[in-house]
Amino acid sequence: xxxxxxxxxxxxxxxxxxxxxxxxxxxxxxxxxxxxxxxxxxxxxxxxxxxxxxxxxxxxxxxxxxxxxxxxxx
Numbered sequence: 001x002x003x004x005x006x007x008x009x010x011x012x013x014x015x016x017x018x019x020x021x022x023x024x025x026x027x028x029x030x031x032x033x034x035x036x037x038x039x040x041x042x043x044x045x046x047x048x049x050x051x052x053x054x055x056x057x058x059x060x061x062x063x064x065x066x067x068x069x070x071x072x073x074x
Contacts, residue, residue, distance in 0.1 A: 004029070 018028040
């Protein structure tokens with residue numbers, strides 16, 4: 001078990017955010033910490049890795065029509 005002490009302003013923000021999602025503040029805090037730790041455990045990617053992945057995903061995200069439409073540019 002871990003105990004975390006937050007100042008009142010952060011506690012209030014956490015509580016407000018949790019309520020807006022229909023959760024308890026402790027459950028939301030637990031999820032945030034777990035997600036952060038999971039993210040930190042991923043291997044570090046270089047800028048080139050991100051660029052290559054972005055190029056590969058662009059057609060999927062933008063759709064095929066976006067690639068064929070030349071009416072917005074030269």
